[in-house]
Amino acid sequence: MPKPIYNPAAEPTTGNTTAAELYQQRYENIQRLQNALKRAMRAHKREADRTPYNWGNAADLRFIETQLEEAIAFLNPQPNDD
Numbered sequence: 001m002p003k004p005i006y007n008p009a010a011e012p013t014t015g016n017t018t019a020a021e022l023y024q025q026r027y028e029n030i031q032r033l034q035n036a037l038k039r040a041m042r043a044h045k046r047e048a049d050r051t052p053y054n055w056g057n058a059a060d061l062r063f064i065e066t067q068l069e070e071a072i073a074f075l076n077p078q079p080n081d082d
Contacts, residue, residue, distance in 0.1 A: 037064075
């Protein structure tokens with residue numbers, strides 16, 4: 001079982017934490033998560049290469065793809081055409 005990724009930004013904050021400090025903590029944690037995702041994707045690819053008949057592997061990636069698209073859309077909202 002993979003080791004859980006420690007998420008310091010998920011810890012409760014004290015009244016002494018500034019928005020900028022919390023932002024930086026979360027920014028750095030997202031970078032760690034991106035690196036973990038790259039490692040997990042490489043492992044998933046190895047498994048997919050061993051089981052090319054398994055359609056579930058492609059479905060797994062569609063789930064991840066959708067989640068990433070949602071995150072990108074959240075950070076880069078399109079202007080309304082109103």
